[in-house]
Amino acid sequence: MKGTNLGEFQEIVLLSVLILDEQAYGLKIQKEISHRLKRSLSRGALHAALSRLEEKGYLESRVGGATAERGGRRKRYYSLTHSGKVALKQAKELREEMWSLAPKFSI
Amino acid sequence: MDPSVPKFSYRLFQWFCSQDLFEELQGDLEEAFFENVELHGTKKARQIYTKEVLKMIRPSVIRSLNVIPSNVMRLPKNYLKTSIRAIKLNPFYVFANIFGLALAISICTIGYLNYQFNATFNGSFDEATNIYKISGLRTGESTLGTSSIALAPGLKSASLEAFRYTARSIPVREQNHLFSSRIAFADDEFFSRLPLKSLNGSNIKPPGVNEVAVSQKLAMKLFNEPYPVGKLVKLVFPDQREESFLIQDVFEAPPNNVSFSQAMITSFENYLSNYKVDPSNWQNTIDGTFVYAAEDQIALVNAELDLLKNTRNDVTNQNQIDGYRLDNLIEWPAIEGSLMHGRFRQHLHISSVYGIAGTALSILLLACFNFINTSIALSGKRLKEIAVRKVMGGNRKSTITQFMIENTFMISLAVILSIGISSLLIPTYNAMFERELIQLDRVPLATLLQFAVVLIILVTVLSAAYPSIYVSKFSSLKIFRDKVTLSGKNRLMMVLLTFQFALCFYNIFGLFLNVDNSYFQNNLDRGYDIEQVVNIPLDRPEQYQLLADRLNQEPEVNSVAGSFHLIGFSAETNYVDQDGLEISTTALRVGVDYAETMGLRLIKGSFHSELSDNSDKVVINRMLESQYGTDMLNQTIKVGDHKYSIIGVVDDFNVRNIMMDNKITPTMIRYSPEANYNYAVVRVSGSQDFINSKMEQVWYSTFPQELYSGFLQEDVMQSSRGTNGIFVKINLFMAVISILISILGLYTLVSLKVQKRSKEFGVRKVLGASRKTIIHLLGKDLYWILGIAAVIGLSGSHYILTTVFDIIYAYHVSSSIDHFVKALLVVIAIVVLAIGYKVYQTSKINPAQQLRSE
Numbered sequence: 001m002k003g004t005n006l007g008e009f010q011e012i013v014l015l016s017v018l019i020l021d022e023q024a025y026g027l028k029i030q031k032e033i034s035h036r037l038k039r040s041l042s043r044g045a046l047h048a049a050l051s052r053l054e055e056k057g058y059l060e061s062r063v064g065g066a067t068a069e070r071g072g073r074r075k076r077y078y079s080l081t082h083s084g085k086v087a088l089k090q091a092k093e094l095r096e097e098m099w100s101l102a103p104k105f106s107i
Numbered sequence: 108m109d110p111s112v113p114k115f116s117y118r119l120f121q122w123f124c125s126q127d128l129f130e131e132l133q134g135d136l137e138e139a140f141f142e143n144v145e146l147h148g149t150k151k152a153r154q155i156y157t158k159e160v161l162k163m164i165r166p167s168v169i170r171s172l173n174v175i176p177s178n179v180m181r182l183p184k185n186y187l188k189t190s191i192r193a194i195k196l197n198p199f200y201v202f203a204n205i206f207g208l209a210l211a212i213s214i215c216t217i218g219y220l221n222y223q224f225n226a227t228f229n230g231s232f233d234e235a236t237n238i239y240k241i242s243g244l245r246t247g248e249s250t251l252g253t254s255s256i257a258l259a260p261g262l263k264s265a266s267l268e269a270f271r272y273t274a275r276s277i278p279v280r281e282q283n284h285l286f287s288s289r290i291a292f293a294d295d296e297f298f299s300r301l302p303l304k305s306l307n308g309s310n311i312k313p314p315g316v317n318e319v320a321v322s323q324k325l326a327m328k329l330f331n332e333p334y335p336v337g338k339l340v341k342l343v344f345p346d347q348r349e350e351s352f353l354i355q356d357v358f359e360a361p362p363n364n365v366s367f368s369q370a371m372i373t374s375f376e377n378y379l380s381n382y383k384v385d386p387s388n389w390q391n392t393i394d395g396t397f398v399y400a401a402e403d404q405i406a407l408v409n410a411e412l413d414l415l416k417n418t419r420n421d422v423t424n425q426n427q428i429d430g431y432r433l434d435n436l437i438e439w440p441a442i443e444g445s446l447m448h449g450r451f452r453q454h455l456h457i458s459s460v461y462g463i464a465g466t467a468l469s470i471l472l473l474a475c476f477n478f479i480n481t482s483i484a485l486s487g488k489r490l491k492e493i494a495v496r497k498v499m500g501g502n503r504k505s506t507i508t509q510f511m512i513e514n515t516f517m518i519s520l521a522v523i524l525s526i527g528i529s530s531l532l533i534p535t536y537n538a539m540f541e542r543e544l545i546q547l548d549r550v551p552l553a554t555l556l557q558f559a560v561v562l563i564i565l566v567t568v569l570s571a572a573y574p575s576i577y578v579s580k581f582s583s584l585k586i587f588r589d590k591v592t593l594s595g596k597n598r599l600m601m602v603l604l605t606f607q608f609a610l611c612f613y614n615i616f617g618l619f620l621n622v623d624n625s626y627f628q629n630n631l632d633r634g635y636d637i638e639q640v641v642n643i644p645l646d647r648p649e650q651y652q653l654l655a656d657r658l659n660q661e662p663e664v665n666s667v668a669g670s671f672h673l674i675g676f677s678a679e680t681n682y683v684d685q686d687g688l689e690i691s692t693t694a695l696r697v698g699v700d701y702a703e704t705m706g707l708r709l710i711k712g713s714f715h716s717e718l719s720d721n722s723d724k725v726v727i728n729r730m731l732e733s734q735y736g737t738d739m740l741n742q743t744i745k746v747g748d749h750k751y752s753i754i755g756v757v758d759d760f761n762v763r764n765i766m767m768d769n770k771i772t773p774t775m776i777r778y779s780p781e782a783n784y785n786y787a788v789v790r791v792s793g794s795q796d797f798i799n800s801k802m803e804q805v806w807y808s809t810f811p812q813e814l815y816s817g818f819l820q821e822d823v824m825q826s827s828r829g830t831n832g833i834f835v836k837i838n839l840f841m842a843v844i845s846i847l848i849s850i851l852g853l854y855t856l857v858s859l860k861v862q863k864r865s866k867e868f869g870v871r872k873v874l875g876a877s878r879k880t881i882i883h884l885l886g887k888d889l890y891w892i893l894g895i896a897a898v899i900g901l902s903g904s905h906y907i908l909t910t911v912f913d914i915i916y917a918y919h920v921s922s923s924i925d926h927f928v929k930a931l932l933v934v935i936a937i938v939v940l941a942i943g944y945k946v947y948q949t950s951k952i953n954p955a956q957q958l959r960s961e
Contacts, residue, residue, distance in 0.1 A: 026135040042162035043135055047128070051167050063131075069141070073134030 006058075006091050012037070013049050014058060014088050017078050025064070025075040026050070050078060058084030110149040112140050116157040124163065125170040132163065190513040197485055203851050204481050205517055208570075209524035210844060211467075211474035212562060216529050217536055218467030219558050220545045225454045228364045228440045232301050234399070235436040241396045241412070242446060243428035251426055252446030254396040255389045259294065261415045262398060267408055270294035273378060273393035274369055274450065278814035280341035280349065281329060284807050285814040288325060290342070291369035292378035300399055303358040303372065306334055311356050311372070316380075319352040319373040326357050333357065340371075344381045347812050352377075362549050363542045366440055366451040389422040394450040398433070408433065455544065470844060473610070475570040476603045477852045482514060482574035484859045494583035506579035514571030522563060539833050604856060605892050605899075607849035608934070612900025614842035616930040620908055620922050621838050625831035627920045629824070634728075634760025634771070635674060636706030638795075640820035641802045642673055643787045646813060651784045657809045663791050663801060669698035669784035674705055675823035677785075678762050683731070683775065684745040690734055692727075693762050693772045694746075696779035702726065702757065704790050705820075707776075712740050712755030714776075721778035726755040731773035751777075761917075764823050770917045795819060830915060850941040853889070857942045860885060861949045868949065869957030881950040893938065901927055 006014070016032045017024040026043060029050075034041050053059040064075040080088070099105075117133075124132060136159055143152035194201045229235045241258065243251035262269035272293045278285040295313040302310035303320070311320045319340060326335050339351040352373070361367070378384060384391050400408050412431040420427050434442060443453035486493075493506055537543040645651060648669075655667045672678050672695040681694040699721070702714045710729060715721040725744070732739045739753050757776070763769035791798040799819055806815040861868075868881055905922050912919040 026131060027138050030135070030139075043132065043139070043159050044162040044165055044168060047132060047163070048165055048167050070134040070138050073130050073137070075134060076131040 006087050010049055010053055010058075011088065011091055013046070013053060014080060014084060017059065017080060018088070022077075024078045029078070053084070054078075057081060058087055110141075110144045110152065112137060112156050113153045116160045120160045120163060123169050125168060128168060132168070136160070186509055186512045187516070189509060190516050193485075193489065193513055194517070196488070200481055200485055200855070201517060204478050205521045205524060207474045207477055207848050207851055208518065208521035208566065209528055210847070211471040212521060212525035212566070213528040213532050214467040214844075215471050215562060216525065216558070217532060217545065218464040220533075220547075220550060221455065221463050222460050223550065223554065224364050224544050225441075225457075225460055228454055229366055229436045231362050231365060232436065234300050237399055237401060238300055238436045239398050239400060239405075239408070239433040240436065240439045241398060241431050241433060243426070244430045244432050245426065245428050249445065249447040250432065250442075251428060252443065252449040252451075253392040253394060255419055255423075256384065256386050256391040256393050257389045258396045258415060258419070260386065261418065262396075262408070262411055265407075265411045267404070267411060268296055268300075268399040270296035270300070270397050270399075271375055271393050272297055272367065272395050272397065273375075274367075275382075277371075278343040279329075280343065283811065284803075285343060287814060287816065288370045289368065290319070290371040290373065291367065292373055292375045294375045296399065297397070300397075301367070303361065306357045306359060311358050314355045314373045314377075316374075316376060317350060317352050318355040319371050319377075320356040320358055321354055322360060322370045323357055324360065325370045326354070343812070343814065348381075349812075350381065363544070363546060364452075366436070366443070366453075368452055389419050392448075397436075405433065466841070469610075470848070471566070472569075473603075473607055473845070473848050475566060477607075477848055477855070478514075478517075478570035479574050480600055480603070480852055480855045482510075482570070483577060484855045484862075486510070486574065486578040487859065487862055489578075490581065490586045493578065493581060494586035497583040503579050507575045510575035510578055511567075511571055514575065515567055518563060518566055518571065521566075522559065539836060600852075600856060601888065601892060604849065604852050605896050607845065607852055608893060608896030609900035609903070610845045611842070611849045611934055612897050612930055613904040614838055614845050615933050616901050616904040616922075616926055617908055618835070618838040618842045619926045619929050620904075620920070621831070621834045623926070624912065624916070624920045625835055627918075628765065628827045628831055628916065631765060631918060633765070634707065634758050637820055637823065639791055639793070639798060640705065641789045641791060641798055641817050642676070642820060643789065643802060643806065643815070643817040645784060645787060648782050648784045650810065651781060651787055654787050654806070654809055657805055658787070658789055661791075661801070661805060663793055663798070665790040665792060666700060666704045667790075668700035668704040668788045669779075669781055670701045670786050670788055671696040671698075671779035671783045673786055673788070674760070674762060675764055675820065678774075681746045681775070683773075685735060685742065688735065690731065690773055692731060693774045694777055695762065695774065696777045696783070698779055698781065698784060701788060702776060704788050706790075707760055708758040710756045710758055712753070714755055715778050722780075723749070723751050724754045724778060725751045726757055726776040727753055728757050728771075728774040729759050730771060731775060732756050734773055765827055765917045795821065827916070846937055850937065853938065854942055854945065857885060857889075857945055860888075861945065865957045868952075869954040872954040873958070878950040882946055885946050885949065889938070893934070897931060897934070901930060904930075 012033060013029065016029050016036070020028050020032060026046065030041055030043055030046050033046070050059065050061075054061060058081060059078050060081050061076050061078045064077050066072050066074050120133065120136075121129065136156060139159070140152050140156045143155050146152075147155075232238070241254055243254060245251060256271065259269040259271045270293065272291060274289055274291040276287050277290045279288045293313075298311055298313045305311050305320075306323065314320055319342075321329070321335075321340065323333060326333060329335070329340060330338060334357050336354055336356060338354050340354055341349050341351050343349050352371075358372070379386055398408055409431075412433075416428060416430055440452065440454045441457070443449045443451050444456070496506055496509075497503075533545050533547060537545055643654070645654075651669045655669070658664045658667050674695065678693050678695050681692050683690050683692045699715050699717045702709075707714075709726075712726070714726055715724060727739060740756060741753060743750050743752050745751075759771045760774070761769070761771055762774055789802060791801060793801065799817060802817050803815045806813075806817065864884075868876075868884070871881065871884075905927075909922065
């Protein structure tokens with residue numbers, strides 16, 4: 001398996017899944033990210049990120065029940081695994097540590 | 108209607124998306140789509156959907172490409188690998204094989220396209236099947252191609268759609284001189300039913316009064332621009348009346364295989380007005396009348412024609428007709444050549460189509476047989492490979508597959524190579540005819556592909572299947588024990604080789620004979636001097652004196668004469684009577700000095716002279732004199748009731764061209780007064796090109812308003828030169844190909860034998876056989892093959908060519924022992940060159956090498 005480092009975009013995806021909690025399926029995640037980042041994101045690009053994160057073991061997914069609105073097609077819900085949460089926490093800590101070391105910062 | 112996702116994008120997505128992802132992703136896309144419909148409207152939503160689908164094209168989404176299980180793919184790859192290695196082992200044989208096959212395929216392509224020329228004749232017209240040409244049937248005589256000018260109006264009055272087409276050659280003015288061109292006059296229906304394409308893309312419309320549409324070629328010639336619409340072209344009608352015609356449009360050249368050919372076309376009204384023709388007079392004829400009719404109208408047309416036939420026969424008393432026949436525009440070109448006064452382009456002669464196709468097929472067969480022979484011979488080296496394959500679990504099927512793939516691979520290479528060869532051969536082939544028979548850019552791609560596919564299948568079945576099956580049948584045990592021998596004494600192979608060599612002999616003999624004959628024809632003594640004479644047709648006899656005076660001032664002009672007939676081009680037949688013995692005699696009516704100008708050789712007496720009254724004096728040739736058997740000088744003969752006295756006898760000379768049965772005949776030369784002159788005949792010194800252009804220059808300085816149409820006396824040779832040229836070319840070509848192919852076959856046969864009998868030769872040598880014996884043993888079969896082939900080929904060639912020559916030429920060389928010996932020597936020399944080294948090497952090889960098995 002490739003490196004387990006978290007890229008920026010992957011971090012955002014993980015956070016979105018976390019925010020959406022029970023409602024974290026493809027389209028919702030896509031909208032959440034587009035909304036936060038204020039730029040459009042294709043479903044294809046999101047799929048690439050999601051499958052990569054699942055491969056790394058940070059995400060797990062389950063198939064939901066069928067609903068009428070999608071032509072009977074089932075949704076796939078994503079949730080963070082333990083290692084996903086650890087990785088997210090590590091990334092946050094690393095940033096905070098580095099921020100604290102920066103002597104002075106102003107915009 | 109409910110908005111739905113774009114169908115195509117959906118399908119596309121479904122096609123490329125991996126199956127386990129499709130449900131989830133499509134669900135998301137569809138949900139987003141319906142949200143977008145609410146937000147932005149259907150159109151925008153559909154756009155977004157498509158965009159999203161396109162962005163899905165990424166490795167993680169696309170389904171795996173391994174649709175075909177990997178082991179299936181691997182197998183042919185290995186087959187191909189083995190094939191390429193096998194080819195690399197024997198590059199010479201393989202190349203020779205491929206080249207032979209490619210050559211044969213190219214010739215087949217030419218044969219096929221040649222056939223297509225006829226098959227698609229007039230096919231470029233959409234409505235050709237509903238248009239019929241009308242010809243007149245006559246009892247006991249050939250059908251009349253031309254028809255009366257009043258026929259079409261007659262049909263029209265019965266509310267049928269008929270139209271007329273007639274073409275003339277016409278002088279066209281280009282600055283200070285004239286040239287001859289071809290103008291067609293056609294009714295309006297012609298332009299709509301058999302349209303000509305304008306350069307601007309539309310169809311040519313019927314030109315109005317004094318308007319004309321010209322071909323692109325003529326436009327370039329006249330104005331040096333492709334589309335000179337609105338400019339004027341000056342045409343010269345009878346009585347030197349010049350008319351300016353406005354160029355209304357320019358048409359693209361139609362294919363060469365249509366019946367109609369013209370450099371200019373205009374309305375039929377312009378024909379009536381400019382040639383002062385009465386359209387209601389049944390005696391006036393035009394080139395062709397056509398009728399457009401659906402199938403259920405044919406009976407009606409025939410009934411109407413039956414009525415019109417009577418009207419016609421009542422009015423005109425010549426060429427009475429029994430009825431009219433209708434020929435569909437597709438079928439008509441095949442019979443046009445046999446019609447009396449057939450003025451349209453016609454099919455390529457059927458014998459030439461089938462002749463070439465037959466030749467092509469026989470060459471293809473030869474090449475295929477050769478391919479079979481070589482394949483089998485080469486596989487002798489690979490017996491162990493076959494055995495190992497079988498031992499390792501390969502079955503016969505896989506061996507066949509291996510060899511089939513190898514052979515098919517080589518055939519494909521041959522096909523590719525043949526494309527190159529064809530592109531070289533086709534222009535050469537076209538150059539043999541006056542118009543291009545094969546216009547590659549006009550052949551639809553589908554036709555070519557269809558032909559290629561059929562040919563490849565045919566060749567593969569013919570040449571790849573047999574060797575593959577033959578080679579695959581050996582058992583591995585026998586191979587390992589060295590008990591397999593490829594049947595070197597393959598009877599089929601011997602027969603084929605004999606056939607190939609017979610063809611070789613045939614062509615080489617033919618080549619020698621044709622070259623000789625061509626030389627013979629060119630240098631045949633015709634009894635007069637053929638070179639440096641220009642014949643100038645006159646419009647009016649009065650032109651003669653003016654022209655002669657003008658010509659006599661030119662230093663290059665040696666003599667000028669006038670004449671009614673021309674040696675080689677025109678004459679008449681008279682019945683000469685002396686004391687009751689009547690002889691059919693060719694008569695020429697010529698002016699004073701004509702005989703001298705043409706260089707006729709006087710034996711005794713004198714020619715007509717200017718000083719005396721010539722009207723009852725004639726000169727005869729030696730043949731006529733000898734047929735009377737006495738000295739005819741100063742005797743009197745009778746032609747009809749008129750008496751003539753013979754003032755001279757000339758050496759025999761050929762009155763016509765030397766083709767067909769135009770042998771020398773009894774001939775007399777009669778006197779023609781100047782008032783009857785049709786031609787001015789000039790003997791000029793200088794090169795061929797010079798003298799004709801010199802005469803043209805003199806003509807235009809004398810008659811600037813009239814068309815010069817002088818020609819060289821040498822033109823009388825044109826037909827024989829053309830025929831000779833084609834004969835020699837085809838023979839040379841066939842000779843080279845048959846030599847190439849038979850050598851390949853021979854080489855293979857010898858190699859096979861050497862391989863098979865290697866041990867035998869070793870033992871023989873050890874026991875004291877000389878080199879000569881070995882060479883003899885190797886060549887033994889060959890003597891027979893060559894012997895039989897020589898007998899068949901040489902006698903066949905002698906017989907066929909003599910028959911053909913008898914038909915085509917009045918006089919020809921006869922085959923002599925010389926030709927036979929030469930052909931024999933050439934073939935033997937080629938055989939020795941081809942296999943001599945191989946045989947010599949075999950005879951020289953150390954027997955230890957041949958006998959050692961490890």
